[in-house]
Amino acid sequence: MLNTEPNIASPDDFYEALLAIHQDLTPEQARAVDARLILLLSNHIGDMAVLRQAMARAREGIVPAGRDATIAVRA
Amino acid sequence: MHVDYQSLRFEYRRSPDQSSATPSHHPVVVVGAGPVGLATAIDLAGAGLRVLLLDDDRCLSNGSRAICFAKRTLEIFDRLGCGDRMVEKGVTWNVGRVFHGESPVYSFDLLPDGGHRRPAFVNLQQYYVEGFLLDRARSMPEIEIRWGNKVLSLLPREDGVELVVETPEGEYRVLADYVVAADGARSPIRRAMGLESRGRSFRDRFLIADVRMKADFPPERWFWFAPPFHPGGSVLLHSQPDGVWRIDFQLGWDADPEKEREPERVIPRVRALLGPEAEFELEWVSVYTFSCLRMERFRHGRVFFAGDAAHGVSPFGARGANSGVQDAENIAWKLALVLRGEAPDALLDSYDAERVPAADENILNSTRSTDFITPKSEASLAFRDAVLDLARDCVFARRMVNSGRLSLPSTYGHSPLNTPDADEFEGAMVPGAPALDAPLADGWLLSRLGGGFTLLHFGEAPPDLPETVPPVRAVNIARADDVEGLAAHRYDARPGTAYLIRPDQHVCARWRRLDQVKLRAALDRATGRAMGTP
Ligand SMILES: Cc1cc2nc3c(=O)[nH]c(=O)nc-3n(C[C@H](O)[C@H](O)[C@H](O)COP(=O)(O)OP(=O)(O)OC[C@H]3O[C@@H](n4cnc5c(N)ncnc54)[C@H](O)[C@@H]3O)c2cc1C
Numbered sequence: 001m002l003n004t005e006p007n008i009a010s011p012d013d014f015y016e017a018l019l020a021i022h023q024d025l026t027p028e029q030a031r032a033v034d035a036r037l038i039l040l041l042s043n044h045i046g047d048m049a050v051l052r053q054a055m056a057r058a059r060e061g062i063v064p065a066g067r068d069a070t071i072a073v074r075a
Numbered sequence: 076m077h078v079d080y081q082s083l084r085f086e087y088r089r090s091p092d093q094s095s096a097t098p099s100h101h102p103v104v105v106v107g108a109g110p111v112g113l114a115t116a117i118d119l120a121g122a123g124l125r126v127l128l129l130d131d132d133r134c135l136s137n138g139s140r141a142i143c144f145a146k147r148t149l150e151i152f153d154r155l156g157c158g159d160r161m162v163e164k165g166v167t168w169n170v171g172r173v174f175h176g177e178s179p180v181y182s183f184d185l186l187p188d189g190g191h192r193r194p195a196f197v198n199l200q201q202y203y204v205e206g207f208l209l210d211r212a213r214s215m216p217e218i219e220i221r222w223g224n225k226v227l228s229l230l231p232r233e234d235g236v237e238l239v240v241e242t243p244e245g246e247y248r249v250l251a252d253y254v255v256a257a258d259g260a261r262s263p264i265r266r267a268m269g270l271e272s273r274g275r276s277f278r279d280r281f282l283i284a285d286v287r288m289k290a291d292f293p294p295e296r297w298f299w300f301a302p303p304f305h306p307g308g309s310v311l312l313h314s315q316p317d318g319v320w321r322i323d324f325q326l327g328w329d330a331d332p333e334k335e336r337e338p339e340r341v342i343p344r345v346r347a348l349l350g351p352e353a354e355f356e357l358e359w360v361s362v363y364t365f366s367c368l369r370m371e372r373f374r375h376g377r378v379f380f381a382g383d384a385a386h387g388v389s390p391f392g393a394r395g396a397n398s399g400v401q402d403a404e405n406i407a408w409k410l411a412l413v414l415r416g417e418a419p420d421a422l423l424d425s426y427d428a429e430r431v432p433a434a435d436e437n438i439l440n441s442t443r444s445t446d447f448i449t450p451k452s453e454a455s456l457a458f459r460d461a462v463l464d465l466a467r468d469c470v471f472a473r474r475m476v477n478s479g480r481l482s483l484p485s486t487y488g489h490s491p492l493n494t495p496d497a498d499e500f501e502g503a504m505v506p507g508a509p510a511l512d513a514p515l516a517d518g519w520l521l522s523r524l525g526g527g528f529t530l531l532h533f534g535e536a537p538p539d540l541p542e543t544v545p546p547v548r549a550v551n552i553a554r555a556d557d558v559e560g561l562a563a564h565r566y567d568a569r570p571g572t573a574y575l576i577r578p579d580q581h582v583c584a585r586w587r588r589l590d591q592v593k594l595r596a597a598l599d600r601a602t603g604r605a606m607g608t609p
Contacts, residue, residue, distance in 0.1 A: 031453075035461035043471040069451040070275040073366050075261065075387075 002053035080206030085133045087223030087243055098237055098248040101127040102414050105255045106226045106238075106264060109136065110201065111382030111399035112257035113208035117155045118407030120217035121526055122578075124414060127249065128218060129240060131225035135209065138359040139200035139285050142313060142321055143393035147484040147509060148400045149193040150521055154580070157211040158193070161204065165197030166314050171296040173476050177303055180466040181473040185481060190561040191512045192519040195481065198294075198315050200285075201396065228267045229254065229378060236377045253410055254378045257403070262384035268375060272387065274368025274438070279449040281363050282324040282335050286345055288355035289318060298478040300463055304347040309448055311478070312348070319358055322348065325448065332362040365389035365445060367438045374427045379406050386434040388441035391448060391479035398437045401484055402430050408526075408578035412602060417545045422603030425492050433485035440480050447477035484509045487581060494575075494584035494597040502567040510580045513562035516555065520562055521580060523550050528598065529576045532589065533557075533568035541591050543598055547575070577601055 008014045021037075022030045042051055092099040103119055105112045108130035116126045144161065152158040169186040172179055185195035212218045223243055230237040235250045256264040265272065294314040302310055308325035315321055324344055326335055334340060341360050349355065369386035373379060382399030406426050412418035450456035465472035487493065487507035494506060504511065510531075513520040524531070528547045532538050537551035557563050566574060575584040575597050584597035599605040 031457045032461060032464075035457040036465055039458070039461055039465060039472060039475075040469070043469075066452070069278045071278060073274055073276040073368055075265075075272045075366075075368060 002050050002057070004057075078206065080135050080202040081137060083134060083206070085220075085222040087133065088221070089242075089244060090219075090221060090247075092249055093242065093244065093247040095247075098250040100235070100250045100252075101125065102252045103127070103255065103410060104129060104238060104249060104251040104253075105257060106130075107257035107259055107382075107384070108132075108205070108209070108220060108222075109257060109259055109382065109399075110141070110204055110208060110396045111403050112255070113205060113212055114151070114155060114400045114403035115255050115257060115381060115407055116218050116220075117157075117208065117212050117215065118404055119411060120212070120215040121155065122408065122411035122415075124217060124411055126218050127251075128212070128220045129224040129226055129238075130220070130222055133222045135205040136201040138361060139202065139315065139319070139321070141201040141204070141390075141393070141396040142198045142315055143196050143397075143482070144199055144204065145393060145397045145482040145484075146191065146193045146195050147482075148397045149197065150512065150580070151400055151404050152208075153193070153522065154404075154526055155208070155211060157207045160207045160210075161199060162193065162197055164203055164207075164316055165199035166294050166316055167194045167197050168294045168296060168314065169195055170293070171298070171478075173478055174297070174299045174302060175463040175466070176301055178467065180463060181476045190514050190559060192514075192521065193512070196393070198313060198321075200315055200317075200319070203316070204396070226258070226264060226267075229264060231376055252377065252414060255381055255403075255406060255410075256378055256384050257381045257399070258384050260383040260387050262380070264378070265370065265380065265384055268378070270370060270375065272368045272370045272385070274366055274387070275442075276364060276366035276368075277389065277445050277449045277451070278328040279364065280326045280328060280330045280332060280335070281365070282326055282330075282341065282344070282360070283363060284322045284324070284341055284345060284360045285315070285358040286320050286322055286355045287318055287358050288320060288349070288353060290320060290349070290353070292320070300478075302348075305344065309478070310348065326362070330362070332364075335362050336360050367442050367445070369431075369434045369438060372427050373402075373430055373434075374423060379410075379423070379426060381406060381430075385430070386438065388437050389445045390441075391444035392437075392441045393479070393482045394437040394441055397482045398433065401433065404579045405430055409603075411578075412545060415545075418602040419604060422492075425490060425603060429485075429487045429490050429492075432489070433487070436485050437482075444477050444479045490583075492577070492583055492601045492603070494593075494600050496585065498585070498587040500567050500585060502565065504566050504574065504582055504585070506582050506584060508582050510574075510576055510582060511565045513557070513565055514559055515552065515562065516558050520552075524576055524580055526578050528578060528601070530589070530594070531566070531574040531576055533563060533566070533572045534570050538573070538589050541595065543595060545598075545602065547594070547598065575601065 104127045105116045116128045119126045171183045173181040225241045227239045227241050235252050238249050297312040299310045311323040313321040373385045381402035388394045409422050450459045462472050462475045490507050530549045532551045537549040571588045573589040577583050583601040
């Protein structure tokens with residue numbers, strides 16, 4: 001089960017640290033940091049059911065406005 | 076004796092069928108003499124059936140397309156009687172290395188746990204594979220091959236399928252009970268029948284070059300993401316027989332496929348990898364875009380689609396020809412039983428039930444590899460690069476690096492031909508699984524199985540088997556035969572344990588103690604006589 005109750009002792013410290021690692025970065029650099037962070041944390045959690053719950057919550061309410069770069073084929 | 080299989084040309088010969096007033100009858104017509112059609116024909120002939128094999132061309136695969144042939148494919152070639160030649164000629168390799176930039180990030184050793192006759196992979200040019208299959212096919216009197224015979228259309232009839240065939244001397248017709256369409260990715264038969272293969276194509280282009288050179292690279296698979304000698308793209312290097320190396324360069328979507336094929340463009344790319352001193356010759360060059368797609372169903376009445384005609388994958392993971400050869404052996408034994416009157420037509424429906432999920436498994440694996448190599452969005456690129464960066468010092472990330480996963484045969488876990496376990500078993504040999512090899516005192520387990528239904532029994536004496544249709548042959552493994560104990564280990568066997576194994580060497584039932592009633596019921600199920608009953 002994904003824990004959505006408070007779990008970090010000092011939320012303000014955490015939030016500050018999270019912003020600090022993005023300081024002075026271009027959007028691309030920030031994107032790289034986020035991607036690494038997500039992978040590190042996901043591996044730490046390990047439990048696929050929890051990860052799926054977190055992924056679903058993260059995606060909630062976002063209506064896709066981009067597109068995937070593959071092309072439909074019929075042969 | 077060295078044969079240049081690439082340059083062989085076969086003669087078109089007029090057949091008496093072309094002068095016949097009514098279409099001549101053939102039990103099975105296989106269309107396409109690629110690896111899949113050839114394997115199908117040999118398997119059917121091995122079961123005693125007369126086979127007509129038609130191919131529109133008069134030569135084998137030109138240029139090397141497939142190069143990696145997996146263990147299961149080699150085991151199938153053993154059963155078809157040409158495994159030794161493939162392995163003797165092929166380059167056996169086990170180690171794969173992945174680099175990011177200049178640094179190694181990950182390496183894997185495919186060498187399985189020992190005690191298998193065949194290695195995880197051999198690399199062998201497709202024209203050799205086809206050539207060795209062809210030599211085998213030509214040694215079988217049941218097979219008639221007609222080169223320069225192009226199938227134009229199929230007309231279903233009550234009593235069979237009529238094929239309209241075009242030759243240099245005009246059209247003629249033949250009548251078949253069953254047709255195996257192994258006519259490749261563009262499958263003219265699929266089109267003629269108004270059917271489609273659907274899926275996704277990746278927005279990327281790859282230059283594939285076969286280069287002849289003297290090199291001191293080890294026979295390993297090397298994969299680079301963004302190396303200094305090809306910035307921005309990936310490169311794959313693979314060894315083949317005769318001093319030929321396969322090099323793939325990722326070019327990106329905007330590359331011009333015509334221009335990139337030209338030696339003036341290719342040679343500098345190769346030289347950047349090999350160094351300024353290297354001496355090499357280009358043997359074959361092509362530019363590809365890859366897709367993953369399949370037909371919705373592979374059986375259409377009396378016509379069965381197999382290999383690239385039925386499904387297509389990107390080559391990362393080597394699942395094209397390897398899975399096609401598994402299609403071939405899946406349909407062959409079923410057609411043989413039905414044509415001999417030993418099983419009902421319903422057995423043939425299980426071709427779809429087994430091979431469609433297998434195609435999905437291959438497409439899934441190959442799509443995942445291609446998504447890693449060819450990220451399809453800004454987000455997938457960011458995660459790909461993050462994995463490669465972390466892989467330098469975080470072990471977990473190395474396992475996410477995906478430059479192609481080992482091609483493994485499918486387990487038909489949900490096949491209607493399986494008898495679900497009633498007894499307790501451990502290990503991989505579940506109903507539906509391809510039987511694993513093991514060393515025995517006098518050879519290998521798989522070569523003892525042969526090509527019919529086999530009861531693999533563990534004990535001091537073979538059991539008495541009832542007379543059945545089709546017949547079941549007993550193979551007994553006594554403790555003294557199982558020199559390394561690997562057979563008993565892999566099959567979780569105790570004295571009395573029995574496995575019923577299909578002609579394609581997949582497990583269909585197993586028991587701790589053989590019971591003739593249960594054996595008959597399992598055989599009924601495995602031959603489609605009890606499909607749908609629980
Ligand atoms: C660059 C590249 C690398 C690859 N690497 C690998 C790999 O490492 N491992 C792997 O397993 N797979 C690999 N593949 C895939 C592999 O080459 C194919 O999956 C394989 O050739 C499919 O075999 P097939 O018999 O289904 O079709 P094909 O080999 O295409 O044969 C079809 C045959 O049908 C004949 N034909 C067509 N139309 C008609 C007609 N109307 N009448 C009569 N005959 C007809 C053709 O002449 C041809 O001989 C690779 C492919 C490419 C392009």
